[in-house]
Amino acid sequence: MFDLAKRNGALRANPNTVNGATADIGITTRGSDWYFTVCAIMTLSAFVFIGLGFRKHRRDRIFHYITAAVVFVAAIAYFTMGSNLGFTPIAVEMQRSDHKVSGLYREIFYVRYIDWFITTPLLLMDLLLTAGMPWPTILWVILVDWIMIVTGLVGALVQSSYKWGFYVFGCAALAYILYQLVWEARRHSIPIGLDVKRVFFQCGTLTAVLWLLYPIAWGVCEGGNVISPDSEAVFYGILDLLAKPVFGALLIWGHRNIDPARLGLAIKDYEDDPTVSTRRNAEKETAAAVASAEAGARNGHHTNGTGESTAATTV
Ligand code: RET
Numbered sequence: 219m220f221d222l223a224k225r226n227g228a229l230r231a232n233p234n235t236v237n238g239a240t241a242d243i244g245i246t247t248r249g250s251d252w253y254f255t256v257c258a259i260m261t262l263s264a265f266v267f268i269g270l271g272f273r274k275h276r277r278d279r280i281f282h283y284i285t286a287a288v289v290f291v292a293a294i295a296y297f298t299m300g301s302n303l304g305f306t307p308i309a310v311e312m313q314r315s316d317h318k319v320s321g322l323y324r325e326i327f328y329v330r331y332i333d334w335f336i337t338t339p340l341l342l343m344d345l346l347l348t349a350g351m352p353w354p355t356i357l358w359v360i361l362v363d364w365i366m367i368v369t370g371l372v373g374a375l376v377q378s379s380y381k382w383g384f385y386v387f388g389c390a391a392l393a394y395i396l397y398q399l400v401w402e403a404r405r406h407s408i409p410i411g412l413d414v415k416r417v418f419f420q421c422g423t424l425t426a427v428l429w430l431l432y433p434i435a436w437g438v439c440e441g442g443n444v445i446s447p448d449s450e451a452v453f454y455g456i457l458d459l460l461a462k463p464v465f466g467a468l469l470i471w472g473h474r475n476i477d478p479a480r481l482g483l484a485i486k487d488y489e490d491d492p493t494v495s496t497r498r499n500a501e502k503e504t505a506a507a508v509a510s511a512e513a514g515a516r517n518g519h520h521t522n523g524t525g526e527s528t529a530a531t532t533v
Pocket of ligand 1: 292334337338341366367369370371384385387388389392429430432433436457458461462
């Protein structure tokens with residue numbers, strides 16, 4: 219571990235000066251190591267989720283693909299933060315005397331919000347599709363989610379106390395999302411079946427509890443500058459590990475015996491469509507018959523032109 223820390227040259231390669239300002243409140247090599255560790259876990263989970271998807275018919279892989287995309291994107295965001303990139307120094311509104319957070323400019327990782335902008339809608343899709351919610355509601359909840367993330371980002375980049383105004387908008391958006399999850403969607407999942415209700419309840423509860431902790435983390439990191447960027451890495455890192463790979467594993471496991479068609483996700487697969495495969499086979503038979511007739515004519519043999527024996531072997 220000590221050797222690994224010595225080998226991690228991210229902070230040397232990518233220093234804290236960006237856009238003409240230097241972040242004097244930034245991560246250390248230990249923070250960078252932790253970000254890289256989370257990156258590795260996210261990457262591994264992405265491959266596991268994709269691998270599990272191969273055990274299902276491709277028509278039934280929607281939850282595997284969505285969840286794998288979530289952890290893949292997170293892996294890239296964590297690689298960025300581990301590399302001491304994807305941040306900008308922002309003058310702190312509240313200057314502190316504690317040496318861990320004393321200074322004028324704090325390192326604000328905007329890449330976190332890019333990650334969330336992509337992944338939180340996917341997590342909401344995982345949940346709301348499980349509950350069988352109608353797509354206009356899903357779209358609406360995703361739009362509200364985007365408002366939450368964007369207000370969080372803007373607030374984090376604002377230097378004055380007006381940052382808290384954006385925070386309040388973000389919290390209002392979160393309250394609405396949680397209402398949709400714990401009330402509307404939960405009730406919608408009940409009539410679909412006990413198994414669906416159970417997986418929605420487990421993943422929905424985990425999400426509701428975890429998502430409430432994000433604004434607390436923001437309040438003590440980007441907002442109030444109370445805890446150091448290394449502690450910020452641990453706080454958000456643990457939340458993200460629980461909200462993405464752990465949530466994903468629970469969800470995929472919960473879906474193992476649920477046919478997506480029951481959730482209104484009856485997806486057509488070209489390969490399985492009997493009209494398509496019958497037509498395809500008929501085309502193959504005709505092609506084989508023509509080929510054997512031509513071959514027969516070339517060899518001077520007489521055939522009846524149906525090429526039945528050849529066709530039978532090609533079907
Ligand atoms: C912010 C600040 C503004 C107020 C609120 C926030 C909530 C953020 C949430 C983020 C969830 C992220 C997840 C990531 C997955 O890996 C933007 C921090 C309410 C709930 C689940």
